[in-house]
Amino acid sequence: xxxxxxxxxxxxxxxxxxxxxxxxxxxxxxxxxxxxxxxxxxxxxxxxxxxxxxxxxxxxxxxxxxxxxxxxxxxxxxxxxxxxxxxxxxxxxxxxxxxxxxxxxxxxxxx
Amino acid sequence: xxxxxxxxxxxxxxxxxxxxxxxxxxxxxxxxxxxxxxxxxxxxxxxxxxxxxxxxxxxxxxxxxxxxxxxxxxxxxxxxxxxxxxxxxxxxxxxxxxxxxxxxxxxxxxxxxxxx
Numbered sequence: 001x002x003x004x005x006x007x008x009x010x011x012x013x014x015x016x017x018x019x020x021x022x023x024x025x026x027x028x029x030x031x032x033x034x035x036x037x038x039x040x041x042x043x044x045x046x047x048x049x050x051x052x053x054x055x056x057x058x059x060x061x062x063x064x065x066x067x068x069x070x071x072x073x074x075x076x077x078x079x080x081x082x083x084x085x086x087x088x089x090x091x092x093x094x095x096x097x098x099x100x101x102x103x104x105x106x107x108x109x110x111x
Numbered sequence: 112x113x114x115x116x117x118x119x120x121x122x123x124x125x126x127x128x129x130x131x132x133x134x135x136x137x138x139x140x141x142x143x144x145x146x147x148x149x150x151x152x153x154x155x156x157x158x159x160x161x162x163x164x165x166x167x168x169x170x171x172x173x174x175x176x177x178x179x180x181x182x183x184x185x186x187x188x189x190x191x192x193x194x195x196x197x198x199x200x201x202x203x204x205x206x207x208x209x210x211x212x213x214x215x216x217x218x219x220x221x222x223x224x225x226x227x
Contacts, residue, residue, distance in 0.1 A: 004153075034215070043115070043202055043218025044154070089153050097209030098167070099216070101153035 004102035023090035115219035129191035136205030146202040
């Protein structure tokens with residue numbers, strides 16, 4: 001069964017600090033992995049996408065990494081801002097086009 | 112470019128009542144998804160349409176939930192009768208054909224349903 005597990009479930013950090021979110025998956029055959037950001041009361045928005053051959057992708061202060069051998073991904077946020085407070089969802093897609101969503105990590109950035 | 116539109120944004124009903132949600136996807140997107148998102152969880156796929164045909168409705172509680180996408184554009188999701196456990200945010204998303212690798216899903220703002 002395809003599964004995506006994210007950790008930690010929630011995280012609180014101070015503004016300006018860095019943090020790393022984790023995603024482990026068992027989706028097969030693997031096509032790509034996306035990280036989405038979901039602000040409170042809004043729909044998720046794609047931050048990054050990585051295919052099998054890519055092991056890192058950046059979008060501003062967000063850097064995603066992928067280890068396809070261990071089936072792990074991480075999302076690193078540098079110099080956090082209050083606006084980074086949101087839920088971050090890892091989504092892994094198979095070649096069939098079917099996507100499996102993780103339950104997300106809720107990040108709170110405090111001043 | 113206009114995003115995915117959903118209405119209403121909020122709905123409060125009593126159990127056993129019926130409710131309907133509407134979604135208008137991004138123009139040109141053949142694939143439309145309905146998700147249920149319970150607080151603290153990730154979105155759970157209810158149904159996926161490719162144009163006006165159903166691709167996946169394996170997790171749709173068909174005894175009470177129904178969805179249609181007439182003419183391959185707008186879609187409605189209905190719950191009848193509603194139960195307390197249906198309280199959630201219902202998200203609509205659209206994308207180009209995921210079978211061709213275009214699987215970035217664009218989400219609407221969602222409808223927050225409260226069943227009392």
